[in-house]
Amino acid sequence: MITFLELLVNGISIGAVYALIALGFVVIFKATEVVNFAHASLLLAGGYLVARLQPLTGFWAALVIGVAAAAVVGAAIEFLIIRRANVASHSVLAIVTIGVDIVLTTELTRQIGTEILALGDPWGDSVVHLGEVTVAETRIVALFTAAALITLFLLAFKYTGWGIAMRATAEDSETAALMGIRLGRVSLSAWAVAGALAAVAAVFLCVFPTPGLDRGTSLAAIKAFPAAILGGLDSTTGALVGGLIVGVTEALMTGYQNQLAFLGRGIGDVAPFLVMVVILLLRPAGLFGIRETARV
Amino acid sequence: MAATAPPPGDAGLEVSDLAVSYGPVRALRGVSLRVTPGSIVAVLGANGAGKTTLLRAISGTLRFHRGAVGGGVVTWAGTRLTGLPAPSVVARGVTQVPEGRRVFARMTVEENLRAGALGARGGSKGAAQAREQVLELFPVLGERAHQRAGLLSGGEQQMLAIGRALMARPSMLLLDEPTLGLAPLMAARIAETVKEINARGTSVLLIEQNVALAMSLASHAYVLEVGEVVLDGPSADLAAGDEVRRLYLGIAEAAGPAAAGERAAGRRTLSRWSA
Numbered sequence: 394m395i396t397f398l399e400l401l402v403n404g405i406s407i408g409a410v411y412a413l414i415a416l417g418f419v420v421i422f423k424a425t426e427v428v429n430f431a432h433a434s435l436l437l438a439g440g441y442l443v444a445r446l447q448p449l450t451g452f453w454a455a456l457v458i459g460v461a462a463a464a465v466v467g468a469a470i471e472f473l474i475i476r477r478a479n480v481a482s483h484s485v486l487a488i489v490t491i492g493v494d495i496v497l498t499t500e501l502t503r504q505i506g507t508e509i510l511a512l513g514d515p516w517g518d519s520v521v522h523l524g525e526v527t528v529a530e531t532r533i534v535a536l537f538t539a540a541a542l543i544t545l546f547l548l549a550f551k552y553t554g555w556g557i558a559m560r561a562t563a564e565d566s567e568t569a570a571l572m573g574i575r576l577g578r579v580s581l582s583a584w585a586v587a588g589a590l591a592a593v594a595a596v597f598l599c600v601f602p603t604p605g606l607d608r609g610t611s612l613a614a615i616k617a618f619p620a621a622i623l624g625g626l627d628s629t630t631g632a633l634v635g636g637l638i639v640g641v642t643e644a645l646m647t648g649y650q651n652q653l654a655f656l657g658r659g660i661g662d663v664a665p666f667l668v669m670v671v672i673l674l675l676r677p678a679g680l681f682g683i684r685e686t687a688r689v
Numbered sequence: 690m691a692a693t694a695p696p697p698g699d700a701g702l703e704v705s706d707l708a709v710s711y712g713p714v715r716a717l718r719g720v721s722l723r724v725t726p727g728s729i730v731a732v733l734g735a736n737g738a739g740k741t742t743l744l745r746a747i748s749g750t751l752r753f754h755r756g757a758v759g760g761g762v763v764t765w766a767g768t769r770l771t772g773l774p775a776p777s778v779v780a781r782g783v784t785q786v787p788e789g790r791r792v793f794a795r796m797t798v799e800e801n802l803r804a805g806a807l808g809a810r811g812g813s814k815g816a817a818q819a820r821e822q823v824l825e826l827f828p829v830l831g832e833r834a835h836q837r838a839g840l841l842s843g844g845e846q847q848m849l850a851i852g853r854a855l856m857a858r859p860s861m862l863l864l865d866e867p868t869l870g871l872a873p874l875m876a877a878r879i880a881e882t883v884k885e886i887n888a889r890g891t892s893v894l895l896i897e898q899n900v901a902l903a904m905s906l907a908s909h910a911y912v913l914e915v916g917e918v919v920l921d922g923p924s925a926d927l928a929a930g931d932e933v934r935r936l937y938l939g940i941a942e943a944a945g946p947a948a949a950g951e952r953a954a955g956r957r958t959l960s961r962w963s964a
Contacts, residue, residue: 554807561793561804567753568791573779573808573857 398526400648401641406532408640409539413594414617415624415632416546417587422626423563424583428487431470432591433614434497437606439463439592440599441501444510444606452513460592467588471581502608510599510606518601535597542593543633546586550629555582563627616643616662619669625682634680639665700726700766702747702783702861702894707761709739709746709916711754716742717916720761724861729883729893731903731924734913740896741788743913744863747894748785749775765861779808784859788866788896790850794839798830801838801849805856815858822889823852826882844875851882861892868899880906904928 414436421429429435443452443459450458470493478489516530550556561569562579570576591614598613599606620639624631646653647661672680702724709717717739724730734740745751747763747770763770765783773781793801802823806816824831827848833841838849847867854862864883868876880902887893887906897903904910904924912920912927920927 554803557796557800557803558807560796560800561807564793564795565791567750568787568793569804570750570753570775571748571779571785571787572804572853573776573784574804575774575776575808 395525396648397645399528400644402526402528402536403532404641404644405637406528406536406539406640407644408620408637409536409543410594410597410636411617411620411639412633412636413539413542413590414614415621415636416543416629417590418617418621419624419626419629419632420559420583421587422621423629424559425471425475425486425580426483427475427490428483428626429490429584429587430487431490431494431497432587432617433611434494434501435463435467435470435588436591436595436598436614437501437611438466438497439588440512440595440606440610441505441510443592443596444512444599447511447513452515455513456593456596459596460589463588463592463595464585465588467584467586467591468581471584475584476577476580498611501611505606505608508607509604512596512599512605514596514600516600529601531597531600531602535600538593538597542590546590547629559583616665619665623669623672623679625679627683628679628681631679631681638668642668702892703764704743704747705762705764707743707746707763708759709742709751709756710759711742711756715759715916716756717746720913720916720918722911722918722921724892724894726860726892727887727890728909729887729895729907731895731897731907731910732913733897733900733903733910737915738913739916740913741865742916744785744865744894744896746771747778747783748863749773749778750785776808779857779859780810782810782858782860783863784854784857784861785863786850786854786865786867788869790843790846792838792841792846792849792853794837796838797835798838798841798849799834801853802830802856805853809857811858816856819856819858823855826855826885827852844871844878847871847875847879848882851879851886855886855891859891861894862886864893864895866896866898868897868902876902 414432418429418432421427439459439462442462443455446455446458449455474489474493475486478486480486480489514531516534519530520527521530521533550559558569558574558579559582561572561574562576566576569579594614594617595606595610599610616639617636620635621632622635623638624633624635642664643661646664650658650660653660676682704720704722707717707720708715720739720743722730722732732740732743742751742756745754745756746758749770751757758771761771765781768781770778770781770783793804796804802820806819809815809819811818829845830849830852833845838846841849851864851867867879867883871879876899883893883895883906895903895907904927907924910921910924910927911918
């Protein structure tokens with residue numbers, strides 16, 4: 394039971410981080426109908442900048458600069474590539490993002506080499522005891538930070554002019570343009586927000602108990618894809634629920650993998666994708682998605 | 690260029706010799722029309738005559754349909770609209786209510802109105818004023834402020850679509866088939882509202898299938914057929930002959946070639962029609 398609770402808390406925490414990544418993914422899809430396969434590299438870029446800057450500036454300044462820089466990288470991808478790609482369909486743009494991902498990831502991997510970069514975060518490896526349940530402090534911080542950012546995002550999405558422009562564009566971009574909404578700005582801001590969220594997520598993917606940022610970090614980010622897809626690519630709620638489902642599934646499957654040995658080792662890494670496949674078989678648009686999957 | 694070039698400093702909407710094509714398909718050819726400030730002008734024509742294309746060319750949304758202006762120019766209050774993206778057209782005071790209402794169904798009525806104000810000039814004070822006027826015109830939108838727009842009736846959605854466009858405080862309103870699919874009573878109400886909006890100083894370019902209604906609203910009307918203006922004049926004159934009805938419904942015998950022939954000889958005169 395204690396193991397279960399520990400796994401559950403860890404799962405929810407990592408799930409909240411996946412939700413941050415998935416949220417960025419969904420925001421881009423809603424605003425531009427582009428499936429952004431470059432998201433993992435965006436995340437790696439954010440994490441890399443924080444890791445490289447923190448010996449010079451300290452963790453907090455590095456975090457702020459890294460998040461801002463990731464937002465700029467996201468915006469730059471939109472402004473320099475997506476906006477200028479004169480292509481007929483959104484699926485072609487999705488393939489363009491695969492190209493961007495390869496270029497960015499290759500370069501960052503080369504920079505990182507075989508190093509494991511410490512994030513220099515203030516939480517280190519301290520743990521918190523809640524009764525008999527022991528949880529790493531980083532997991533608690535991750536959970537609360539993610540929850541706070543998600544709340545902030547959802548409030549902005551619901552109440553600000555930016556949120557209304559975003560939702561109007563997602564629903565009907567031509568009519569949004571007729572209302573005077575500048576689609577380019579909406580798209581640019583979506584990419585910037587996605588980049589910033591990814592950078593925060595990167596930090597929490599690399600802190601304890603993970604040894605640090607290495608070239609495999611972007612692989613961890615890929616688990617946010619099933620989170621976004623099983624929730625429904627066009628649903629912010631879906632991203633949150635999907636993130637939690639993926640996080641908890643992964644944590645439980647990894648935690649109980651000795652009992653699940655008949656499924657083979659490393660089932661925890663595969664589990665998110667299995668869940669995604671099962672959910673898509675039952676609901677092709679994802680749990681909360683409303684668009685037909687043919688559109689993707 | 691059309692012979693009807695506006696005198697310098699002239700206000701109003703002026704479409705001169707406009708040609709539009711969607712790839713190889715030519716949708717408009719040599720279309721010229723004008724809306725003098727403060728008036729209501731109607732554009733009539735059968736489906737596929739190019740009415741919606743004309744509005745798209747004015748509002749800058751052709752690019753959403755892979756269409757492009759091949760020639761001619763649209764000016765508003767002396768400034769050129771041709772080539773501007775839709776938000777810049779809105780910013781200059783020309784707002785379109787799209788065909789089929791196209792309200793943001795997943796957003797509330799209130800949010801739809803806010804969306805309408807996003808491209809407006811005049812800041813939050815202007816938006817508050819506009820909102821007040823819209824709710825005065827359509828009290829039902831105030832009652833339903835927190836309902837999802839998708840749950841409104843067709844007539845209410847049309848009111849919302851018009852109200853949303855008015856949030857941008859346009860001086861020129863483009864209406865694409867505002868009574869389409871509405872019950873006669875509701876259509877009459879929308880017509881009343883259009884008259885009211887116009888009385889408050891907004892010029893209106895109205896596309897309508899309902900000729901009687903359009904003629905009762907507009908001071909001047911144009912008839913489009915296969916992408917060309919085949920007839921225009923004061924609506925009272927046009928309404929006098931029922932030929933206009935036959936022509937725009939496309940049941941007049943050999944209307945196409947005849948129209949082309951007569952174009953060469955200059956536009957049909959109204960005297961022929963009222964005779």
